[in-house]
Amino acid sequence: MPTDLRTTNFLGFDLVNATYAQVAAELDRLSREDRLSLVVTPxxxxxxxxxxNESSSETTQRxxxxxxxxxxxxCDSRVLQGLAWLRGVQLNVITGSDLTEMLFRGGWLDGRKVALVGGDESMLADLRARFPEVDLxxxxxxxxxxxxxxAIARIEEFLKGGDWHYILFAIGAPRSEIIAHRLMAVEGVRGVAFCIGASIEFLLGRKARAPKWMQAARLExxxxLATEPRRLWRRYLLSGPKIIAIVREWQRS
Structure with a gap:
């Protein structure tokens, strides 16, 4: 599905190169279409x-x-932005957390039907209390x-015929992306499927964001890692550094 937003290719994917306001306006347009659009945050x-190395697994292929x-x-990563810049590629960062906050606090979701897939039972009550104008x-x-x-069939039944404007997937990667992609082929599911990770937890203050200076320094x-070491040490200390070799291979090819 085409978009009028400018994109730049990096690591084999066309990434949106626009401002937050431009992306929010494009999401608003897509949310009014009678089909399901998928928004991912690499x-x-x-x-x-x-x-x-895991790219040959069935899950990764999906x-x-x-x-x-x-x-x-x-592009959800200032580290990716920096690696791209070192290779002459200009990327704008649009983090899922900041965009989610903008949509809620900026009134983009007011009066719109929004489905949240994931989270816990208290999350819906907290969101409704803070954003009563959103039909959640x-x-x-x-x-x-x-x-x-x-369980996937129950997600489909929940979403079919709901006339949603936005469907926020908060069940983690790659689960959110794979299930949202599957729903693109399900008749009666419409709106913008936005894979948001832990964005709602940040929005509600359940998890703290890094200070602005750390974000600007690409140290988020x-x-x-410091706040959730047991959960994230493997991702950031073992898996994360592999991105350097991946970028070098992309540049060579």
């Missing part, structure tokens, strides 16, 4: 999965197909949903 972890079919790919509903899939066909990963 970061270092995603590209390591897509282009690293992840790649989702990325290939995405309507918009937004929620479906909470079980753990291991990607390998649970009945270090802040997250």
């Amino acid at each position: 970061n270092v972890d995603h590209f390591v999965m897509l282009r690293g 992840f790649d197909r989702a990325y290939q079919s995405a309507t918009l790919r937004l 509903s929620q479906h909470i899939p079980p753990m291991g949903v990607l390998d649970n066909e009945p 990963w270090a802040f997250r």
Whole structure:
């Protein structure tokens, strides 16, 4: 599905090169169409999965197909931006967390039907209390949903015929992207499927964002590692550095 936003190719994918306001306006346009659009937010972890040693696995191949079919790919990483710049490629960063906050706080979702797939039971109540103008509903899939066909079918039933404007997937990568991509072929599912990671947790203050100076210095990963070391050490210390070799190989080819 084409977009009028300017894009730049990096690591084999066309990434949107626009401002937050331009992206929000494009999402608003897409949300009014009678089909499902898919918005993904590539970061270092995603590209390591897509282009690293694990790229031959069935799950990664499904992840790649989702990325290939995405309507918009937004660069979610200042580290990626820096690596691209070193190779003469200019990328604008549009983080999923900042864009999600902009959509909620900027009134872009006011009066719109928004489905949240993921989170916990208290999350919906907290969102409704803070953003009463947004017509919010929620479906909470079980753990291991990607390998649970009945659970995926329940997501489909929840979303079919709902006349949604936005569907926020908060079940993590690559689950969000793979299931959202599958829904693009399901009749009666419409709106913008936006894979948002932990954006709602940041929006509600359940998790802290890195200070602005750390974000500007491309050190947000270090802040997250310090706050969640047991969960994130493998991603940032073992998997993450593989991106350097991936970028070099892309440049050679």
